[in-house]
Amino acid sequence: MTDRDDFLNWFRGPLFEAERALHNGDPGPRRALWSRREPVSVLGAWRNATGQEEIDELFADLAASFSDCTSSTMDLVAFDVVGDMAYTAALEHTSVSVDGRPRTYTLRATQVYRREDGQWRVAHRHGDTLIDGDAQPPSDESRPPS
Numbered sequence: 165m166t167d168r169d170d171f172l173n174w175f176r177g178p179l180f181e182a183e184r185a186l187h188n189g190d191p192g193p194r195r196a197l198w199s200r201r202e203p204v205s206v207l208g209a210w211r212n213a214t215g216q217e218e219i220d221e222l223f224a225d226l227a228a229s230f231s232d233c234t235s236s237t238m239d240l241v242a243f244d245v246v247g248d249m250a251y252t253a254a255l256e257h258t259s260v261s262v263d264g265r266p267r268t269y270t271l272r273a274t275q276v277y278r279r280e281d282g283q284w285r286v287a288h289r290h291g292d293t294l295i296d297g298d299a300q301p302p303s304d305e306s307r308p309p310s
Contacts, residue, residue: 175252189230197284198285199287206288206291235258238255256271
C-alpha cells in the first residue's frame with residue numbers, strides 16, 4: 165500500500181466518521197484526530213481558532229450546536245501526500261440540526277495534515293460556505309463512501 169492509499173483510507177474512514185460524530189454532537193472523535201502539537205488552527209465558516217485551548221473550545225461549541233445529522237458526504241476535489249505532510253480540498257455536504265433547526269449546507273474545506281508518531285493528524289482547517297454556482301462537484305470516483 166502506498167502512502168497515498170494509506171492516507172485516503174484514513175481520510176475516508178476515521179476522519180469521515182469523526183466529522184459525522186461531530187455533527188451528531190460528539191466532538192471526541194474529531195479532537196482525537198487533531199494534532200496536539202503547535203501550530204494548529206481553524207479558519208472556520210462560523211469561527212476561527214488558534215492553539216490547543218481555542219481548538220478545544222471551538223469543537224465543544226460546534227458539537228453542542230449540532231444534532232440529528234441526516235446526511236454527510238465529502239467530495240474530495242484534490243489531495244496530495246508528500247512525506248509526512250498531506251492536504252485535502254473537499255466539498256462537505258451536510259444536513260444537520262443547528263441549535264435545533266434543520267439546515268443543509270455545503271462547505272469548501274481545505275485541510276493540512278502531518279504524520280505524527282506514524283498517525284495522520286489534522287493541523288489546519290479552512291472552511292467557508294459554498295454559494296450556489298461557486299463550484300461543480302467532482303465525479304463520483306473521487307467521492308468517499310457515505
